[in-house]
Amino acid sequence: MPEPAAADPDEEARHAWERPGAHPVAPGIHRIPLPLPGDSLKAVNVYAVADGDELVLVDGGWALAEAEQLLGQALAEIGYELGDVREYLVTHHHRDHYTNAVAMRRKHGGTISLGEGERACIEAIRTAESHPDIPRLFEAGALELARMLAEWTGERDLTDWEDPDRWLPDGVDLPLATRTLRAIHTPGHTRGHLVFHDAGNAALFAGDHVLPHITPSIGVEMNRPRSPLRHYLSSLELVRALPDAQLLPAHGPVTASVHERIDELLRHHEERLAATEAAVVAGNSTAFEVTQALTWTRRRRRFAELDLFNQILAIHETMAHLRVLGERGRLSETPADGVARFAPV
Numbered sequence: 001m002p003e004p005a006a007a008d009p010d011e012e013a014r015h016a017w018e019r020p021g022a023h024p025v026a027p028g029i030h031r032i033p034l035p036l037p038g039d040s041l042k043a044v045n046v047y048a049v050a051d052g053d054e055l056v057l058v059d060g061g062w063a064l065a066e067a068e069q070l071l072g073q074a075l076a077e078i079g080y081e082l083g084d085v086r087e088y089l090v091t092h093h094h095r096d097h098y099t100n101a102v103a104m105r106r107k108h109g110g111t112i113s114l115g116e117g118e119r120a121c122i123e124a125i126r127t128a129e130s131h132p133d134i135p136r137l138f139e140a141g142a143l144e145l146a147r148m149l150a151e152w153t154g155e156r157d158l159t160d161w162e163d164p165d166r167w168l169p170d171g172v173d174l175p176l177a178t179r180t181l182r183a184i185h186t187p188g189h190t191r192g193h194l195v196f197h198d199a200g201n202a203a204l205f206a207g208d209h210v211l212p213h214i215t216p217s218i219g220v221e222m223n224r225p226r227s228p229l230r231h232y233l234s235s236l237e238l239v240r241a242l243p244d245a246q247l248l249p250a251h252g253p254v255t256a257s258v259h260e261r262i263d264e265l266l267r268h269h270e271e272r273l274a275a276t277e278a279a280v281v282a283g284n285s286t287a288f289e290v291t292q293a294l295t296w297t298r299r300r301r302r303f304a305e306l307d308l309f310n311q312i313l314a315i316h317e318t319m320a321h322l323r324v325l326g327e328r329g330r331l332s333e334t335p336a337d338g339v340a341r342f343a344p345v
Ligand SMILES: [Zn+2]
Pocket: 092, 094, 189, 208
């Protein structure tokens, strides 16, 4: 659903980070916002890390002609061109991070590295015969939405879903001329998500693991683990245990403290867990029912006000919280005709 025009200054300030260009954020690092189609999230940050005569890019953007043009212009501002990119380090396989790296590699060269945990999702995108959300929505009790999705017959464009050159394992150090980046596996947003830690300069390329303005979605992927929120919360704790660092997120402005934002995200999920449990105690038993009993986005929208895509995200999000409540012994989960029913213990 379209947001009202950005008349108030707060709303304008929230969008300031989307302005195109190469914005210096730390010595040798520029933040380059690239456009996204659609009207919810407007941009994704690609970070250009200078490495002598070459560049390493963290994340690649969404493959669009406009993205190539704006990336080329931004690199020209700092004295480079697209052919100078030696490597794309991509935090996860989502289209807005990965596909433009593939498109740029095809046209301008360079290599792509992606977390090895993403391999199953890339393969599933290429080979899945039906949408994995159909059984998930059924399990959540959203039978009508599952039916709608089953009837959808869109063409799949697989052009930009080629494999990376290298699958990165957890903990691998990536030596650059000026710094060393460590790839750290942070499953949750996706199962193979990586952050890149520049410990020497106290900076964290956080991808979608830690975002300053929005709460990252959990487990939006073809091969979703049973309890993606449990993985996500563990990954937040893992990064919280590292020394504090400047937050270089994939969406939103750069901020001074990763720790501060992780504390907010952990609090947010505890509040959502409490609200989810209360909705089950009030008599809602399926993820679909609980989703409709809760409010969504920072504007506290009703479920019915969300568009189809966000309704499906909301149902997944609720299921993820219900599963963590089950693991914590707060709720029981019983399958009935393929639908998961939750009850207070
Ligand atoms: Zn993502």
